[in-house]
Amino acid sequence: MKKAIGLLGGTFDPIHIGHLRPAIHVLERLELAEVRLLPNYIPPHRATPDSAPAHRLAMVKLAAAQTPGLTVDDRELRRDRPSYTIETLIELRREFPRVPLCFLMGMDSLCSLDRWHRWQELLDHAHLVVSHRPGWMPEFNPTIEALYQAHGTRDSEQLHRKPAGCIYLIDNPQLDISSTRIRECIRAGNNPQYLLPDPVADYIRDKGLYNGPVL
Numbered sequence: 001m002k003k004a005i006g007l008l009g010g011t012f013d014p015i016h017i018g019h020l021r022p023a024i025h026v027l028e029r030l031e032l033a034e035v036r037l038l039p040n041y042i043p044p045h046r047a048t049p050d051s052a053p054a055h056r057l058a059m060v061k062l063a064a065a066q067t068p069g070l071t072v073d074d075r076e077l078r079r080d081r082p083s084y085t086i087e088t089l090i091e092l093r094r095e096f097p098r099v100p101l102c103f104l105m106g107m108d109s110l111c112s113l114d115r116w117h118r119w120q121e122l123l124d125h126a127h128l129v130v131s132h133r134p135g136w137m138p139e140f141n142p143t144i145e146a147l148y149q150a151h152g153t154r155d156s157e158q159l160h161r162k163p164a165g166c167i168y169l170i171d172n173p174q175l176d177i178s179s180t181r182i183r184e185c186i187r188a189g190n191n192p193q194y195l196l197p198d199p200v201a202d203y204i205r206d207k208g209l210y211n212g213p214v215l
């Protein structure tokens with residue numbers, strides 16, 4: 001079987017170290033072929049992002065350019081409608097019929113997975129690799145608990161033996177960073193250095209995103 005592909009979907013408004021360190025950790029620990037960063041167009045379950053899709057994509061590209069193994073997949077931005085993960089996974093599965101696909105997410109995303117569009121079908125097309133996130137204990141509601149009982153594994157080899165169907169909680173270094181906090185930091189006129197890659201911070205400053213000063 002070909003090497004597994006990692007997928008990290010997000011609004012990335014903006015992309016930050018809390019996305020990138022877990023992505024690199026998973027890439028290396030699970031020996032993935034790559035981790036594709038998939039910026040969404042219209043996030044299904046949240047308010048419209050502050051910055052336009054083109055800005056969010058540009059920042060994701062700047063972040064990925066610095067790191068071997070991280071690539072950018074802009075397919076959701078080419079669909080002019082809410083970015084439902086199930087549609088993305090079905091499309092990718094058609095392109096890679098037998099390759100293991102690992103959809104990466106933070107613990108916050110797993111805890112609310114039962115509110116995703118056609119969530120029962122997600123594991124037919126991909127594994128879920130879940131990073132711990134400060135403030136989010138793996139305390140599942142009964143539906144997610146049942147899903148985890150049926151699909152959870154502690155054996156990472158399973159992710160390579162099967163193309164889809166496992167939930168794997170990965171023990172990653174935890175970083176208490178969010179895009180919300182970064183937007184607030186910039187809005188308050190504070191310095192976001194070391195929370196996100198320098199080229200992304202420069203881009204935000206140049207474009208005056210999040211009401212920061214345009215230089």
Ligand SMILES: Nc1ncnc2c1ncn2[C@@H]1O[C@H](COP(=O)(O)OP(=O)(O)OP(=O)(O)O)[C@@H](O)[C@H]1O
Nearest residue numbers: 010011012018105106109131133175177178179180
């Ligand atoms: N610090 C973090 N540690 C682990 N996973 C994270 C972290 N930040 C984001 N993620 C995960 O990355 C994915 C994309 O996150 P998203 O782009 O919404 O970032 P965010 O920081 O949660 O944004 P916001 O604060 O705007 O809600 C989600 O699956 C989320 O759980």
Ligand SMILES: O=C(O)c1ccc[n+]([C@@H]2O[C@H](COP(=O)([O-])O)[C@@H](O)[C@H]2O)c1
Nearest residue numbers: 009010011040043044045084085116117
């Ligand atoms: O498909 C859904 O219904 C769905 C609901 C919520 C989130 N998602 C996806 O989960 C990823 C993280 O979302 P977010 O809102 O935390 O940036 C991103 O790829 C979203 O498109 C998908």
